[in-house]
Amino acid sequence: xxxxxxxxxxxxxxxxxxxxxxxxxxxxxxxxxxxxxxxxxxxxxxxxxxxxxxxxxxxxxxxxxxxxxxxxxxxxxxxxxxxxxxxxxxxxxxxxxxxxxxxxxxxxxxxxxxxxxxxxxxxxxxxxxxxxxxxxxxxxxxxxxxxxxxxxxxxxxxxxxxxxxxxxxxxxxxxxxxxxxxxxxxxxxxxxxxxxxxxxxxxxxxxxxxxxxxxxxxxxxxxxxxxxxxxxxxxxxxxxxxxxxxxxxxxxxxxxxxxxxxxxxxxxxxxxxxxxxxxxxxxxxxxxxxxxxxxxxxxxxxxxx
Numbered sequence: 024x025x026x027x028x029x030x031x032x033x034x035x036x037x038x039x040x041x042x043x044x045x046x047x048x049x050x051x052x053x054x055x056x057x058x059x060x061x062x063x064x065x066x067x068x069x070x071x072x073x074x075x076x077x078x079x080x081x082x083x084x085x086x087x088x089x090x091x092x093x094x095x096x097x098x099x100x101x102x103x104x105x106x107x108x109x110x111x112x113x114x115x116x117x118x119x120x121x122x123x124x125x126x127x128x129x130x131x132x133x134x135x136x137x138x139x140x141x142x143x144x145x146x147x148x149x150x151x152x153x154x155x156x157x158x159x160x161x162x163x164x165x166x167x168x169x170x171x172x173x174x175x176x177x178x179x180x181x182x183x184x185x186x187x188x189x190x191x192x193x194x195x196x197x198x199x200x201x202x203x204x205x206x207x208x209x210x211x212x213x214x215x216x217x218x219x220x221x222x223x224x225x226x227x228x229x230x231x232x233x234x235x236x237x238x239x240x241x242x243x244x245x246x247x248x249x250x251x252x253x254x255x256x257x258x259x260x261x262x263x264x265x266x267x268x269x270x271x272x273x274x275x276x277x278x279x280x281x282x283x284x285x286x287x288x289x290x291x292x293x294x295x296x297x298x299x300x301x302x303x304x305x306x307x308x309x310x311x312x313x314x315x316x317x318x319x320x321x322x323x324x325x326x327x328x
Contacts (some may be wrong), residue, residue: 025176025184025222027201028211033219034274043084044107052085052115057089057225063245063298064172067321071170072097076137081126081159082144086112089121102129131162139163141171143319146220152208156235163326169237174222175244175320177313179251181224226318237324244317247309248295252316256295260287 081099083089092099102124110119140161145152184202191198229239247253295301
């Protein structure tokens with residue numbers, strides 16, 4: 024695994040309520056909801072979310088998936104430990120079933136959830152994801168399903184770590200990535216930095232899931248837009264004054280362009296955001312690129328009976 028440290032001045036540390044409150048304070052629920060309708064997770068949810076039975080998103084943030092899938096008739100709820108995020112969601116829609124909660128200590132009864140989604144959450148526990156995974160196993164029904172994404176040690180990151188490359192720039196922020204054999208608390212390697220998250224290999228996280236009572240059914244690298252290739256291309260497009268997407272909370276799609284700009288945005292949306300190219304011949308290329316440069320990896324699991 025790789026352990027990522029961010030500068031203490033970073034808006035996004037991901038370790039405490041204060042840092043998440045800062046993250047959600049300036050973000051737009053409307054933009055997040057717009058992104059949810061086109062992002063790479065939408066077809067995954069449409070395939071796996073049950074029409075009957077309760078769905079829980081642990082760490083729902085601005086609740087875009089809760090809002091969107093409730094509008095389609097799904098029985099979905101959300102919990103988040105950020106009071107600001109929950110209060111903003113309640114202001115947006117007082118009827119939304121979202122609450123303040125801890126994914127390591129959920130208030131739901133055992134076996135009460137049919138499908139549990141955790142998107143980019145458990146990697147932020149410096150002691151490891153084990154307590155949160157065990158809690159997810161507890162609340163799921165025996166036939167339930169866990170959908171979980173975590174940051175991915177893609178091929179580019181693996182090569183960089185093999186060559187000892189530890190200092191990176193993600194977005195516009197400097198980060199430090201260090202190889203580790205196990206999850207454990209430690210002093211940051213550089214003064215002024217703090218632990219932010221872990222990145223996992225596919226086999227490594229599969230073993231963690233199995234150790235917490237899950238059988239892995241599917242593994243799928245994803246989130247090409249936020250990987251090295253996607254961010255490199257995005258920066259190039261911005262310098263050319265023709266960005267294919269706008270860097271909101273997630274790179275949403277801008278409107279109002281014409282001609283080649285419209286075609287470029289449409290391709291970006293299909294290939295890098297939705298990850299559903301209409302051209303079949305592009306799909307093997309997409310799978311290969313997510314292995315090389317996908318930012319996240321999706322695991323689909325069932326409880327071991």
